[in-house]
Amino acid sequence: MLTELWNDAAGGFHPASAPDFLPETALKQVQLRRLRAVVSLAYENVALFRTRMEERGLTPDSIQRLEDIQQLPFTVKADLRDTYPFGLFATPMSDVVRLHASSGTTGKPIVVAYTREDVDVWSEVMARTLACCGLHRGDVLQNAFGYGLFTGGLGAHYGAEALGATVVPISGGNSDRQIMLIRDFGVSALCCTPSYFTYLIERAAELGVDLRALPLRAGIFGAEPWTDGMRDHIEAAAGIKAYDIYGLSEIIGPGVASECSAQQGLHIFEDHFYPEIIDPETGEALPDGEEGELVLTTLSKKAMPMIRYRTRDITSLISEPCECGRTIRRMRRIGRRSDDMFIIRGVNVFPSQVEAALLAVEGTLPHYQIILTRDQGLDQMSVEVEVTPEVFSDKIRALEDVRARLAKAIEHILGIRVGLRLVEPRSIARSEGKAKRVIDRRNEGA
Numbered sequence: 001m002l003t004e005l006w007n008d009a010a011g012g013f014h015p016a017s018a019p020d021f022l023p024e025t026a027l028k029q030v031q032l033r034r035l036r037a038v039v040s041l042a043y044e045n046v047a048l049f050r051t052r053m054e055e056r057g058l059t060p061d062s063i064q065r066l067e068d069i070q071q072l073p074f075t076v077k078a079d080l081r082d083t084y085p086f087g088l089f090a091t092p093m094s095d096v097v098r099l100h101a102s103s104g105t106t107g108k109p110i111v112v113a114y115t116r117e118d119v120d121v122w123s124e125v126m127a128r129t130l131a132c133c134g135l136h137r138g139d140v141l142q143n144a145f146g147y148g149l150f151t152g153g154l155g156a157h158y159g160a161e162a163l164g165a166t167v168v169p170i171s172g173g174n175s176d177r178q179i180m181l182i183r184d185f186g187v188s189a190l191c192c193t194p195s196y197f198t199y200l201i202e203r204a205a206e207l208g209v210d211l212r213a214l215p216l217r218a219g220i221f222g223a224e225p226w227t228d229g230m231r232d233h234i235e236a237a238a239g240i241k242a243y244d245i246y247g248l249s250e251i252i253g254p255g256v257a258s259e260c261s262a263q264q265g266l267h268i269f270e271d272h273f274y275p276e277i278i279d280p281e282t283g284e285a286l287p288d289g290e291e292g293e294l295v296l297t298t299l300s301k302k303a304m305p306m307i308r309y310r311t312r313d314i315t316s317l318i319s320e321p322c323e324c325g326r327t328i329r330r331m332r333r334i335g336r337r338s339d340d341m342f343i344i345r346g347v348n349v350f351p352s353q354v355e356a357a358l359l360a361v362e363g364t365l366p367h368y369q370i371i372l373t374r375d376q377g378l379d380q381m382s383v384e385v386e387v388t389p390e391v392f393s394d395k396i397r398a399l400e401d402v403r404a405r406l407a408k409a410i411e412h413i414l415g416i417r418v419g420l421r422l423v424e425p426r427s428i429a430r431s432e433g434k435a436k437r438v439i440d441r442r443n444e445g446a
Helices: 024-045 047-055 066-071 077-082 116-132 151-163 175-184 194-206 228-238 351-359 389-393 397-414
Strands: 096-101 111-115 140-143 166-168 189-192 218-221 241-248 253-259 266-268 273-278 292-298 309-315 342-344 347-349 364-375 378-387 419-423 438-440
Touching: 024 047, 024 066, 024 292, 066 273, 096 116, 111 116, 116 151, 116 253, 140 151, 140 175, 151 166, 151 253, 175 194, 189 194, 194 218, 194 228, 194 364, 218 228, 228 241, 228 351, 228 364, 241 266, 342 378, 347 351, 351 364, 351 378, 351 397, 378 397, 389 397, 397 419
Parallel strands: 140 166, 140 189, 189 218, 218 241, 364 438, 378 419
Antiparallel strands: 096 111, 241 253, 253 266, 273 292, 292 309, 342 347, 364 378
16 A cells, blocks of 8 residues: 555655645545445444434435534534443454553544555554655654554554664653763654653653754654643743654544645545544534534444544534645644533633643743642633743742733633642653643542
8 A cells, every 4th residue: 555655765755645635626536435335334333323323314325415414413422431341343253453542541542454465554654654744765763652552653654664764662751861872873853742752851851962063853752631731831941843743542543634734624534534523512513613522434444443433522614726736634732621620619720721821931941740629619721831940949039920911821821810820840750651730639538
């Protein structure tokens, strides 16, 4: 599959043949053909999907146009837990070559499966992801996404090898060694969560290593929402270009969408993943440009097809042409999830709003926690934020100044006042994977 897409002399995609550059008419033909095939596969082999189709009076022949996808039932995360472990598989186990799973910290783990063809598609879309981020044959990619049951590590690994890059499969953790290898191996790009990279920046400075003086030029960051303020901090501190990528295990893992050099939204590899935006309350489909919940359908997944999967991620689709020349649609960066929201005194609050406020105030660091408590039946919110050593060393004047500016910034964004505690550098626990931003203590002692 990949051999048809590469121009080895250029070390990347040939614009005339790569799916990223397909004319709209040709792309829609591919999408419709694959949609009809995957609906038939799921109808014939997945009992839950077949039952829901029959309840609506639908058969695979009901899908004659792309717009007919809106007739199909949604799939939600609870369906994967309710059919644990293998109830949504559409192929026999003898055809499954890989299983991945979530940690299951909030219930039964989410299990996902791949056939050989699925792994090939995964490698392809991750190679396209890295090409979007400017990587090519000859780059040295340090992969600090976690290996194992988490999809991030192996997904990025296979894609980088398909691209022709050299992979350093270090996985997460062991930060001093991470920094040593970045320096000694001449690493030009690094994959990890953005929160972990902010810790690597901090640790490198403590070790006397200036990341800006190294060949490192690109960071490929995903697995958690992050703001433009976080991007500005990373790029200024490390001297790199920070790219946002998007994926989720239920669909394939990383490799669903990626920023390009224009960084004006993430290109969705929609020849494999058909995107829709719906109203999260009514389920009604919304047109391109309107914000709502992202819904994805896998168009080529064999082992475990996902039909109209509700991601809970809030975004909008961009259909205007991108300056990079890719014709596949883009989505705006994911800043929040509908299930990340909590309500304080009648106000809807998202962690990304707090991050945007604190990174806009000079003297703060990109390390914070939101703590939720309950007092006499009322929910309360407080924020702990690290400040720079210079601010913290001035116990009165600088701290009070930063506190006042930060309180004002948070109130301006949220419309409410919250508790605020400024803490010294490195006092908030660091994460080697996804950062835990919200500590919910509302039910403690209940």
